[in-house]
Structure formats: structure tokens, C-alpha cells
Amino acid sequence: MGEETYEAYQNKEDRHLAERIALADVAEFNSWWVNTAERDLRRVTTERDLLKYQKEALEAKVYALERRVAIDPMTGLFNKTYFQEVAGPNALSRGMREYRKTRRPLAVVFLDGDKFKQINDHHGHDAGDYVIIGLGRHMEAWARKGDALGHIGGDEFAAVMDQIDLKRAKYNTPAEVAYHRAKQLVERVAGYEFKHDSLRYGENARIPVTISVGVALWKPTAEDVIRIEHGDEPYMLERFAGLRTAADEALLDSKHERNAVRIVEVGESVRPIPLHIKPETSRLKKYTTRLLAAAGKAYGKTTGRFNGDRRSS
Numbered sequence: 001m002g003e004e005t006y007e008a009y010q011n012k013e014d015r016h017l018a019e020r021i022a023l024a025d026v027a028e029f030n031s032w033w034v035n036t037a038e039r040d041l042r043r044v045t046t047e048r049d050l051l052k053y054q055k056e057a058l059e060a061k062v063y064a065l066e067r068r069v070a071i072d073p074m075t076g077l078f079n080k081t082y083f084q085e086v087a088g089p090n091a092l093s094r095g096m097r098e099y100r101k102t103r104r105p106l107a108v109v110f111l112d113g114d115k116f117k118q119i120n121d122h123h124g125h126d127a128g129d130y131v132i133i134g135l136g137r138h139m140e141a142w143a144r145k146g147d148a149l150g151h152i153g154g155d156e157f158a159a160v161m162d163q164i165d166l167k168r169a170k171y172n173t174p175a176e177v178a179y180h181r182a183k184q185l186v187e188r189v190a191g192y193e194f195k196h197d198s199l200r201y202g203e204n205a206r207i208p209v210t211i212s213v214g215v216a217l218w219k220p221t222a223e224d225v226i227r228i229e230h231g232d233e234p235y236m237l238e239r240f241a242g243l244r245t246a247a248d249e250a251l252l253d254s255k256h257e258r259n260a261v262r263i264v265e266v267g268e269s270v271r272p273i274p275l276h277i278k279p280e281t282s283r284l285k286k287y288t289t290r291l292l293a294a295a296g297k298a299y300g301k302t303t304g305r306f307n308g309d310r311r312s313s
Helices: 004-069 080-102 118-123 126-142 173-189 222-231 232-259 283-298
Strands: 107-113 148-153 156-161 194-198 203-207 212-219 261-268
Touching: 004 080, 080 148, 080 156, 080 222, 080 232, 107 118, 107 126, 107 173, 107 232, 118 126, 118 194, 118 203, 126 148, 126 156, 126 173, 126 194, 126 203, 173 212, 173 261, 222 232, 222 261, 232 261
Parallel strands: 212 261
Antiparallel strands: 107 156, 107 212, 148 156, 194 203
């Protein structure tokens, strides 16, 4: 009996000891697991931050490469290739979609500095670069939302005037709006005082700058609507090239006069159609003039400005 009691007691103690060892193992395991989990969490957090940093660095490099491909470093505008192959056709496609809703056409603008070679010869190439950068800034200030601007090379620039709106203007036709918007840019540049250090005239010398502008107003045809709506990219490139050619030809005409604007209309054919711009006359002024003429006729009189323009009753 005594032996059995002792054996039972010994077994009981062994079980308690085993339980204490097991609890100690569990506590040690829990401590190890917590420490390991915390270390892994720190490592994961560090790796996640590292991946985030690497992703941001990669995105910055991609953005820099895209900008290098698309942007002219001197002016910050689209470069020639991107403007002609991407920005311009995209504006054309967007303009076509909007044209169906608003009936507002777009126009392609080419501009060139007048006698720019003389600026380089008389003031130096640093002054010439300063003028080019200044022209780019003036174009940015002149442009409206949706316009695409490009630096074609040297002192040559281009733009797409998006959705020529008559509601915000005092002119009667899109051609008049496009013409006078281009004229605003010409006057803006001519009225600005460019100053830079000159090789010939010393420090802070005044540099006279004027520009000539050619505008091609696009009147979409039925084929334009169908082909562009179906995403015909080769056609869009071809059509945009035709508009550029028309604007360039108008620019050559304007350079004969200098500090001037010439505008052509491109419709069924890419052949430019000369467009004659009437003197600036607001709708209110035209309405008032008609009233005065009618009143003069009623009293048997005619205002001096309408002499010889009477209509037979």
C-alpha cells in the first residue's frame, strides 16, 4: 500500500513538473513568436517602404523620360515631333467630338519671329534665346484652356486653338474670332519691351520684337466626321498635316507685311481659301446702325455713312 501511495505521489509530482515545463515552453515560445513577429513586421514595413520609394523613383524617371520626349526644354512647350504626331492629332480628335455638340471649329496657328536673324547678329545668341523663351511665355499667357502649344524650332511656334466660341466674343463668325485672337498675340508681343544684355548695345538693351502669324481655320467635312469618329489615326495625321501646311502658307503671306496675321479656311480641300476679314464691328453697333438708317429713311434722310447704299423699295 505504501509503495503504491508513493508511486502515485511520484506520478503526481511528475505530472506537475511536466505541466510546469510545458507552461514554461509555451511562455518561451510565445515570447519567441512575438519577437519574431515584431521583427518580421519591421522587416515587412521596411521592405514595403523600400518598394514604395522604388516605385516613386521609377515613376519619377518615367515622367522625366516622357517629358524629355514630349517637351521642349527651352520653352516648356511641346516639341516639334510631339506636337505634330500626338498633341495636334489629339486636339483634332477632341475638337471633332466637341464640334458635333457645339459647332465650334478649331484652328491651327503658325507664328514666326520677324527678322530674328538680326537679333542674333546684333545682340548675340543669348539674347536670341531670351526672346525665344519670352515668346513661349507670351503664348502660354495668350492660350486658353484646351489649346495645344508647340515650339517647332528656332523662332517658330505653333498652336491649336480649341473650340472657337462666338458667345464670348463680339464677332459674327469663327474666322473673325480666330483672326482677332491671333491679332491679340501679335499686338501683345509688339507691345512688350524685351530687354537683355547685348553684344553691340551693352547691358539691358531694348530688343524690338514682332511676329507674323498664319492661321488655318478648319471646317470639318462629312468625311472628317466619319473617319475621325472611327479613330482613323492615319487620316487624322494626314488631315492635321494638311492644316499645318495651310497655316504655314498663310504665315509666308503674312511675313511679306510683317507684324501681321493672315488667315485661310480649309474645308472640302486642304487647299487654303482666302478669307477676307471685315473691320471690327460689334453686333450692337451693327444693330444701332440699322436703326439709325431706318429712322433716316423714314424722315426722308440718310446718314452720311450710308450714302449710295440705299435699297429700292
